[in-house]
Amino acid sequence: MATYSRLPGSVALITLQNPPVNALSAAVRQGIVDTVQRALKDPKVTSVVICGQNGKFCGGADIREFAGPMLGPPLVPMIHAIEAVDKPVAAAIEGVALGGGLELALGCHYRIAHSKALLGLPEVTLGLLPGAGGTQRLPRLIGLTAALDLITTGRHISAAEALKLGIVDQVTDSNAVDQAVEFVRSVAGRS
């Protein structure tokens, strides 16, 4: 699931909840769709932060669901809908943003990472290609050569490397959610 709360300063906070790594199960995807719609429709909300509970942003598609039929909202239109929100949306990346988790973050307008976070597209290690927009959004963001390296090796990179490559906008040693909230407040209302 995903919970919704409105913080002072008109920021909606969406928190992914699916232990142990907040993977994108059908319930989490439905929760994201519902809470993003809620933030979009709430006139008091001027910006949005997406984070994961217990200091983990998202480990990607829920591999526990791979064996069964796909239920719930698909990832691709869900991420498109986030990208299309006309209020700033930031991903607060703590712990991991892997596979579909990084693809979700790439659909957000900004990414703020904790210094100890790990990011990557490890799908190749499962015999897959990133299937939720990572093969398009990552090369647009950091260029084809660097994106191909990450997609074809599946390696995890540090927040510092992600900052250097241009995948994240800020890295912090303190609370990444607080930092992301402060960041979106500062850009709310800008075109």
Ligand SMILES: CC(C)(COP(=O)(O)OP(=O)(O)OC[C@H]1O[C@@H](n2cnc3c(N)ncnc32)[C@H](O)[C@@H]1OP(=O)(O)O)[C@@H](O)C(=O)NCCC(=O)NCCSC(=O)C[C@@H](O)CCCCCCCCCCCCC(=O)O
């Ligand atoms: C996350 C880790 C780095 C953590 O490592 P650590 O050492 O700390 O701990 P463990 O490895 O022991 O893991 C702890 C615990 O967590 C479980 N777990 C980890 N990852 C997941 C996960 N992704 N899902 C579920 N559970 C997970 C793990 O099993 C342990 O559980 P336990 O009970 O044993 O304690 C490390 O775990 C790690 O590296 N994990 C793997 C991360 C990963 O590989 N992620 C990528 C997943 S694949 C993916 O995300 C694919 C995406 O690109 C989305 C694809 C979308 C598909 C869209 C399909 C469109 C099809 C369109 C078709 C159209 C057809 C038409 O209509 O034409």
